[in-house]
Amino acid sequence: MTQLNGNGLALADAYYSAYGSRARELKAEGRKVIGYLSALAPVEIMTAAGLVPLRLKGYPEEPITRADVHMETIVCPFVRNVFDAVLKGKYDFLDGMVLPHQCDSMDRTNDVWSYTLKLPYWHFLNVPHLSDGPSVEFMLSILRLFVGSLEKLTGNRVGNELIALAVKAHNENRRLMRRLYDLRKTNPPLISGEEMTKVQVGAMSLPVLESSSLIEAVIHEVVQRKPPHGNGGKRIMIVGDQVDTAAIAHTIEGAGAWLVMDDISIGAKLCRSEIDTTPDPLQGLAEHYLRHVNLPTTYVAAGKTYGENTDARFGHLKQDIHDFKVDGVVLLINKYCDPYGFEVPAIKAYIESAGASVLYLEYEYANSTLPRLETRIGAFLEMIS
Amino acid sequence: MEEKKPRALATQSAAKIPKFVRSNLSATLKAREEGKKVAYAFIMDGHDEIMRAMDIVPAWGESFSGLCAAKRDAEQYLQKAESENFSRSLCTYATCNLGFDILREEMGGETPPGAPWGGMGRPDMIIGSAQQLCDPRFKWPQATRHYLPDVPVFVGGMYYPPWDPQTDRREVEKFYVKYITEELRECVRFCEKVTGKKMDWDRLEAAVDLADRTWDLFDETYALRKARPTPMDTGDAMNTMVPITFNLGTQEAYDFYKELNAELREKVEKKEGVAEEEKYRLVWGAGLPSWFALGDFQYFNGKGAVFPAETTYHVAQPIDRLDLPNTSDPLEHIAWRLIRYYTHWYDKARQKPGSAPLVERIMEYVDDYKCDGVVFHSAFSCRSWHAGIILQAEVLRKVYGHIPILIMEGDIVDISSYNEADTHNRIDAFIETLEAYKNSRN
Ligand code: SF4
Numbered sequence: 110m111t112q113l114n115g116n117g118l119a120l121a122d123a124y125y126s127a128y129g130s131r132a133r134e135l136k137a138e139g140r141k142v143i144g145y146l147s148a149l150a151p152v153e154i155m156t157a158a159g160l161v162p163l164r165l166k167g168y169p170e171e172p173i174t175r176a177d178v179h180m181e182t183i184v185c186p187f188v189r190n191v192f193d194a195v196l197k198g199k200y201d202f203l204d205g206m207v208l209p210h211q212c213d214s215m216d217r218t219n220d221v222w223s224y225t226l227k228l229p230y231w232h233f234l235n236v237p238h239l240s241d242g243p244s245v246e247f248m249l250s251i252l253r254l255f256v257g258s259l260e261k262l263t264g265n266r267v268g269n270e271l272i273a274l275a276v277k278a279h280n281e282n283r284r285l286m287r288r289l290y291d292l293r294k295t296n297p298p299l300i301s302g303e304e305m306t307k308v309q310v311g312a313m314s315l316p317v318l319e320s321s322s323l324i325e326a327v328i329h330e331v332v333q334r335k336p337p338h339g340n341g342g343k344r345i346m347i348v349g350d351q352v353d354t355a356a357i358a359h360t361i362e363g364a365g366a367w368l369v370m371d372d373i374s375i376g377a378k379l380c381r382s383e384i385d386t387t388p389d390p391l392q393g394l395a396e397h398y399l400r401h402v403n404l405p406t407t408y409v410a411a412g413k414t415y416g417e418n419t420d421a422r423f424g425h426l427k428q429d430i431h432d433f434k435v436d437g438v439v440l441l442i443n444k445y446c447d448p449y450g451f452e453v454p455a456i457k458a459y460i461e462s463a464g465a466s467v468l469y470l471e472y473e474y475a476n477s478t479l480p481r482l483e484t485r486i487g488a489f490l491e492m493i494s
Numbered sequence: 495m496e497e498k499k500p501r502a503l504a505t506q507s508a509a510k511i512p513k514f515v516r517s518n519l520s521a522t523l524k525a526r527e528e529g530k531k532v533a534y535a536f537i538m539d540g541h542d543e544i545m546r547a548m549d550i551v552p553a554w555g556e557s558f559s560g561l562c563a564a565k566r567d568a569e570q571y572l573q574k575a576e577s578e579n580f581s582r583s584l585c586t587y588a589t590c591n592l593g594f595d596i597l598r599e600e601m602g603g604e605t606p607p608g609a610p611w612g613g614m615g616r617p618d619m620i621i622g623s624a625q626q627l628c629d630p631r632f633k634w635p636q637a638t639r640h641y642l643p644d645v646p647v648f649v650g651g652m653y654y655p656p657w658d659p660q661t662d663r664r665e666v667e668k669f670y671v672k673y674i675t676e677e678l679r680e681c682v683r684f685c686e687k688v689t690g691k692k693m694d695w696d697r698l699e700a701a702v703d704l705a706d707r708t709w710d711l712f713d714e715t716y717a718l719r720k721a722r723p724t725p726m727d728t729g730d731a732m733n734t735m736v737p738i739t740f741n742l743g744t745q746e747a748y749d750f751y752k753e754l755n756a757e758l759r760e761k762v763e764k765k766e767g768v769a770e771e772e773k774y775r776l777v778w779g780a781g782l783p784s785w786f787a788l789g790d791f792q793y794f795n796g797k798g799a800v801f802p803a804e805t806t807y808h809v810a811q812p813i814d815r816l817d818l819p820n821t822s823d824p825l826e827h828i829a830w831r832l833i834r835y836y837t838h839w840y841d842k843a844r845q846k847p848g849s850a851p852l853v854e855r856i857m858e859y860v861d862d863y864k865c866d867g868v869v870f871h872s873a874f875s876c877r878s879w880h881a882g883i884i885l886q887a888e889v890l891r892k893v894y895g896h897i898p899i900l901i902m903e904g905d906i907v908d909i910s911s912y913n914e915a916d917t918h919n920r921i922d923a924f925i926e927t928l929e930a931y932k933n934s935r936n
Pocket residue numbers: 185186187188211212213214215350351406443445446447448449
């Protein structure tokens with residue numbers, strides 16, 4: 110394992126910059142690396158199977174050059190970008206991939222990925238969009254299939270004990286991440302949004318124990334920083350799906366604000382809650398992924414009135430706005446994303462009712478569009494000042 | 495806005511379709527007087543027979559948006575939705591409807607003036623479905639509720655096993671069926687609550703039986719198009735799909751296909767075709783059509799190209815072919831039918847490494863309907879039918895060598911993506927390719 114030497118932020122930066130380098134190393138040591146997309150892939154099961162799970166990220170700093178030959182441009186630009194990255198060989202060490210049913214952009218490109226990449230292992234995980242009793246039951250069957258397919262791949266049994274252990278390790282990882290989030294509550298935050306993105310991205314590229322060590326090292330380093338003085342910069346929260354480039358935080362912070370909180374799928378959406386320990390650990394996992402990973406791709410029916418329903422869907426944002434003293438929210442929604450896109454008016458109204466201003470940006474997951482976003486962000490900050 | 499001239503119709507039956515659409519719409523407007531409840535509903539959600547058995551009047555959003563598009567009158571609704579921050583890249587069936595709903599709410603519930611055919615009635619409930627068909631099926635109801643907060647929403651789960659060449663579908667179908675059946679039961683409970691009426695299970699069973707018979711009749715009728723010259727093409731099928739997609743489980747739908755069947759038989763007998771001289775036979779491989787440009791089918795016909803088969807809106811298969819397990823529970827029957835509609839292609843696809851069910855289906859049409867090429871339409875606002883088309887084309891080319899394939903790009907509702915001259919130029923070039931292909935085969 111790579112030594113951390115107490116220098117967590119530098120290491121996070123290194124893992125961020127050379128994304129997947131650790132997985133590549135582990136592959137060279139004979140481990141099997143499984144790439145996956147989305148916050149809905151039960152990474153605990155892959156860990157339990159002794160695999161190296163690697164969440165795939167895109168490269169918005171690079172134009173898409175190869176994907177369009179095989180994949181329509183009406184697919185969400187994040188998915189296209191990752192597919193492009195795989196085609197370009199950025200993940201040429203993968204033994205397989207797991208594609209969860211998060212949205213049409215994933216579901217409808219499943220064949221395109223599997224057919225084009227021809228990886229030795231492929232699994233489409235049919236995660237339902239509902240969280241009622243029958244859906245949890247269904248999800249359990251889906252998870253059992255997944256376990257079975259990984260057992261076939263590794264030749265080893267993935268028993269309940271192994272899964273329970275992995276759940277414990279991943280819960281610890283979530284706990285550490287939340288501790289790091291707490292350090293963003295000061296004004297200004299102890300860790301900048303740009304640094305935070307690098308930690309989030311770096312951490313998701315590592316096996317869970319190494320990821321936890323990294324986060325611990327970052328916490329250790331960050332708490333030793335001098336308590337900063339407030340500079341009057343506005344406190345911004347970002348809401349969206351997979352925001353895996355530090356360029357976004359850089360743009361926000363470059364405009365004189367602090368990115369202090371997020372509700373994104375490589376960030377707070379992942380670590381808000383822990384997985385319950387259940388006699389059958391898959392039950393806890395099924396419930397967690399359907400009920401506690403707060404993605405707009407899961408239809409939440411809770412509440413008697415519409416007001417109660419929006420509280421159930423977005424109440425966590427109200428809490429964050431209060432706890433992290435958020436002045437403004439940037440809703441960064443990928444073009445061609447129906448699940449997030451159809452929610453914009455509702456979430457915007459809800460956040461505004463919680464006392465924060467909202468800037469809705471349609472994002473094409475390309476750094477080339479950042480100057481345009483920068484202008485909008487600048488105007489937004491001026492407006493809320 | 496200026497209304498486009500209607501397409502010349504090859505069949506008399508298709509000419510009756512506007513009446514169907516009008517009567518579906520007016521049913522939503524008259525429901526209140528008749529003491530019935532209206533539900534916003536979505537095609538292929540498996541709830542048709544439940545609604546019919548409970549006298550719930552379905553208000554079909556996709557149909558209404560298609561109508562707005564056909565009348566080239568969707569822009570005002572799309573713009574309204576956009577002004578509320580619904581991206582222009584989202585499903586335009588949904589955003590067109592949302593724009594209409596938002597306007598109607600702003601007008602205190604009055605139908606926005608000039609709405610095509612009197613508009614759609616305000617719903618008493620929304621019945622969506624979280625499923626593989628598409629994301630808007632569960633996000634659109636949620637988005638609508640933002641503007642109609644008093645309207646209760648039900649969303650059920652409706653999945654079919656994903657295609658995986660390594661797995662035998664039979665290993666998983668059962669738990670999918672169990673899940674769908676339970677969700678359908680939830681839907682019944684929801685409908686009972688909103689309507690205050692109990693489900694009449696005998697009536698449901700009769701509706702399911704009628705739907706099965708309609709599936710068979712539909713398939714048998716469409717198969718008549720194998721004749722040369724074909725008596726009906728996709729241009730008409732985009733109309734004749736209305737009864738099976740929007741009126742399933744009703745006697746009118748069944749009767750419609752009886753009539754269509756008789757008409758097509760007569761045409762086959764008399765060798766009456768769609769084009770003056772049928773030179774090229776094409777499969778409409780995938781994609782919803784541009785409802786504002788259905789006249790393009792005529793443009794094809796004018797060049798001697800006809801479409802005897804299409805995958806779009808071919809929403810039924812012969813029941814026998816699906817080999818449905820026996821069950822006395824009509825909801826379970828619906829579940830099996832829905833699943834097998836998709837999975838029955840899997841066995842065929844598994845026999846050919848590199849193939850896929852969607853492509854198998856197209857290949858079956860190419861072979862059985864003796865077609866010379868395949869046309870796809872890629873609508874930018876719908877990923878569901880339109881992502882994966884490039885792959886389908888790639889696999890087809892692998893199997894057939896140089897089969898001519900055209901992928902047109904546009905949208906279903908948003909006319910701003912459409913340029914008639916460009917489209918016709920592309921069709922002309924495609925016809926030339928077809929000609930060369932035919933010559934090379936002769
Ligand atoms: S941004 Fe939307 S469309 Fe893209 S992967 Fe996420 S949920 Fe799917």
